[in-house]
Amino acid sequence: MHIVDGALSAPVVIAGSAVAVGGIALGLRSLSLEKIPAAGVLSATFFVAALVHVPIGPSSVHLIMNGLAGLVLGWAAFPALFVGLLLQAVFFGFGGVTVLGVNTVNIALPAVLVGLLFRRGAASADGRVAALSGLLAGSLAIVLTALTVALVLWLSGDEFLAAAKLVVLAHLPVAVIEGLICAAAVTLIHRVKPDLFDALTPPPSASARPA
């Protein structure tokens, strides 16, 4: 859900931009120069995944997959999702200019949060634990995104309250679908390449190894 220019109040836009700058800075600090190619290719993959449309009855929704991005990228999800949103705004016209920070926070903050919460579970050796973590991460990220969008709308004026409620309601089926898809994706990664979850933030023991 992209918010457009002109709807939000100035304090909300400024606060959102400040949080986005902080998140991006933290995310960049977690990316050593060696890891930027991996982060870039993964960021490109999430950009492509957002073009996938899933049918819901006669209509369809496009995937967001910010929960999975949080699991795979950790804090780097912040700059990676920012880059995706920047490209979508500039080349597709989705979103806007002044709201870029707010839109980044709406998508990336939930991603980082569920990454911190469920990454260990998703990397678990037990397939069921991994799948469950994926399910929870995928759906919780969407619920949090919907709540953040609703919050920034509501903070911008009481007249947006109805729209804010509608945003949350409309995202509930999406949360279920994203959870199931994320669980399946984590299951596949668990079987094929379990160390994917450590690719960008290796466990302390591995990073302490002499190069």
Place this chain on the structure above:
Amino acid sequence: MSHALGHAQSVAPTTPGPIQAVDPRARILAAVAFALVTVSLKSLLVLLAPLALAGAALLAARLPPGPTLKRMALMDGFIVFILVLLPFTMPGDPAFTLFGWPASWAGLERAAGIALKANAIVLMLLSLVGSMEPTTLGHALARLRLPESLVHLLLFTVRYIAVMDDEYRRLRRAMKARGFRPRTNGHTFRTFGYLIGMLLVRALERSERILQAMKCRGFTGRLPLLDDLRYARRDALFGVGTATALTLLLILDVWHAGFV
């Protein structure tokens, strides 16, 4: 160049217009300044001017109007329900009633204001910045002092969107050949999950090969940006023109507010 961003390329002009001759940094700064000024405008009547300016920029960038305007309409689809709700949720003098719900003038004005601002800004962004190559955008942002690692991330993302999109299309073709048709059911969700998981696995393996290949070529973690961005006379003219137009908008807005 790319398919996914290639939507953008299909909109790219066949012959570059006067906008493309302007320094990319100046175009980015102008688009941001335009957005900030437009968002701050209060008068509905004055808000028609930014939309006209954006339309002029669209022509000057020689973007095909059809696809670009279609893209703008697509963005309107996102927000239409917010705009439709506004007249009914904002208190004020009723303009009309729908199923017993009064729609206020204040809400209608607010909705019209948001629609005008959002469309003008997106159209200007597509015309000034969307009309450059994605790589040029990265270079210009680097010259505008964005953190180097963020620019590198952007450049890698831009470079590999096309590759990963190819990979995605290949997998979708293979799925289709095996009779997969997306529906609203668990099988579809699981299949899409496996598809995205597989894409991520292949992406990571590819990135390992990329890093090795780049190290073979002396990659030290820094991409030298080989470009020669220099402000010229025409950029100064563009800058002065933009600043004048934006100042006029602000003055008009204050002047108009004084009358109401």
